[in-house]
Amino acid sequence: MMTVSRTPLRVSFFGGGTDYPEYFARARGAVLGMAIDQYVYVAALRLTNILDYRYRISYSKMEQVRELDAIEHPVVREAIRHYGYGSPLDISIMADLPARSGLGSSSSFTVGFVNLLFELLGRGATKMDLAREAVHVERGLLGENCGVQDQHHAAFGGLNRFDFEGNRTRISPIQMTAECQAALTSSLFLVYTGMTRFASATLDEQMAKTKSGASDKDLTHLLALVDQAQTVLEGTEPGALLREFGAMLHEGWETKKRLSSKVSSPQIDALYDKARAAGALGGKLCGAGAGGFLLMLVPPDLQAGFRLRMAEHSLIPVGLDTLGATILRG
Template identity: 30%
Template sequence: MALKRTVTGTSNAKIILIGDHSVVYHQPAIALPLPSVTTRVNLTSTKVGQQLNSRYFDGPLTEMGQNLSGTAKLIQTLLNRFDATEVPFEMTIASDLPAERGMGSSAAVAVAVTRAMYQFFDRPLNRELLLATAAIAEKITHGHPSGIDAATVSSHAPIWFIPGHESLQIPFNLPGYLVIADSGVKGQTGKAVAAVARRKTTMPQTTNEQIETLGHLTTETRATLASADLDRLGTILTAAQHELKGLGVSSPELDKLTHVACANGALGAKLTGGGMGGCLISLCADWETTQRVQQALTDAGATQTWIEAFETEEEH
């Protein structure tokens, strides 16, 4: 088997645009790929050994620690699949994605590793096989992953997602920009999901209404994404933040930063992901506003910011 000398597999970050938390209760969610924030996996054939270089570990594959057990299992499964357990190579994982910020860091690594290895061993890879393969690592990392992360970090189009149903890439026709900002506090998805579940038991009617409202806002967002109504989308995002705050999954830092974004001209802003920390997103109509909002968020304590042009081509 003639192996290519060096290949690269890539993927990108993702954010939940809307539907955070309500998606746990079978409401839809929309996730958005962030093509400017990427993960790259380089695979190079070597004379001897199987070596990994990454931000968490440098050394032989056989010595990868528990924190990388999902990636280790994925690589081993693929080497078995390709009958290549003895083939020597060096793998380097480089990622712009911060860990534990709701941006799909582990799924991005799984997708990029899968793409690199299929390329390296010159095997065909379609989308269905890619997502099924990435799930090998995600099941170890997250227990019962919904699949939305892998579906989005491997896509160029927004993903419409309902648990238990197939995820769909949806049309997208919007100008404008998103400013994503890290609140500086690690997101606490597990704690936030548990808090909503408790609230559902103690205050069922109010909580169910909030979850259903988030579902309706998500459905409305899908139509808005296709129709280029930026102002309406901003209003929807802010309405969603109001419901999420009501569910108890925001944080003082997120509340402050969403307020700062809107005070500086953003059309709308909300937390993204599990909440109780992590990131927020704010929607801006033009480049000047985008820069002003980004600067204001940084001044107000955001530890890192990213800008994504809110336009994407549909995937072919």
């Protein structure tokens, strides 16, 4: 029988950069964002021992190997080793949107693959367990230069605030009215820049400035925006929410660009300016920077003109996922 995990991608609104242990080990970190209705799927089928290979892994390439050490996909190899799953597997990895595009796909995959292995092993896990195990795989086993918000958004789903203080993580679901939530989620668009990138490759300068304290002023401002955004989102007037939230996204983007010279580029800046001129109230580049998707907030009454002026670009409406990491049954 085939086992399938489904894990959402995410958009981060505010606080990115404060979710690195290198920062919140000495200061408070917090992020606010949401899981979206675009997903990473991992399917696994147990194999018999009569085949001439033990592992078959299908993603952007195909691997068919006899030994665990021969698997090139680092998360697959090290997670199987770490959790001690011993049976042969055929693994297929699929996603609604391209990898390396700033939507947390690497961490969504890791959460989903850990969830899948736990299901195969008959091992129970909470959403927090999945997030923490994925952080351990990425940072502990693989030494990845990554933050910890993506794993939590992927595991929990929903529209949440996460606070990080030392070894403690606190989740606070954003308390929105149905009318305000509908206004927000019907006003978000992803705009594809046409460029993909490895997040870890864009982070060297940012991490050096974080460790030295050179970015503390900007990170403190991004942290303050988390508090302000929560207040705005938990208001009661949809029109005011969109105006204020759009302005805050723009303010946060201008701050984020100061974290590293690699966050943006002239091409990305030009696309962002075009989207704002077409009707977006504000936005930001998703993820670490240097490529992927822009997230833009466009009120419903401006969307017809926005679509017309941005017709040559790929536009993807963003919806809210509420389930988080899930094993599909049916």
